[in-house]
Amino acid sequence: MVMDLPAAGTQARFAVPSTTDPQTPIWHPSPNFGPRRDGLQPSLIVIHYTAMDNAEVALDRLCDPEAQVSAHYLIGVCGTVWQMVREEDRAWHAGAGEWRGKDDINSRSIGVELDNKGDHPFAQPQMDALERLLPRIMDRWAIAPDGVIGHSDMAPGRKSDPGAKFDWPRLENQRLAQRRGYAKSPEIASMDEFRARARDAGFTSDADDATLLAAVRLRYRPWSNGPLTPEDFSPLGHTTLST
């Protein structure tokens, strides 16, 4: 079979399998990056979905100087991994928000985009590729499982990715994200206590009650809605709550 290869000197951009190590990302540099501020090193990994039609469209946008956005990695539905920004550098994926009381998440994180529109499950080869990529990043920067978060975790109300279809328990079970708590639910659901628990878990204390509740549920109990219930406390705590 005659292969339709790119001409010499042109960059092989899309869906070209690596001829060596299939786990080596395809280098597809974006101009949208800068130095990490204040000498910060990555201590977080932020998971996103692209909300775009396909990986090629997302890759174009993440490398478009006009768009002023980027991420370190993009994973396609077939498991192809593109790298756009060196891990040492600051990519522009997180925007305004905070985690564990710290802002400038871009300076503190590695951004991983998943080709997904947000309304459908994530493809198996894509999740497999994510599970191969995460431990490598975590090893390189000594990032613990509790440093792997969703975009919506650090930007409640403003962002909703990776969304209700993302399989957090799958990552948690492999120690690639903080395992959810199974604390005994309190008798009475106090919003003050909930806010304290959410803050201890890393969520901002700036969000209003409804926004914070929605963000915590998006991560742990996306099927739930309505007012705060005792069950909302359980994933946030690893010990029995005080009364």
Ligand SMILES: [Zn+2]
């Ligand atoms: Zn995002």
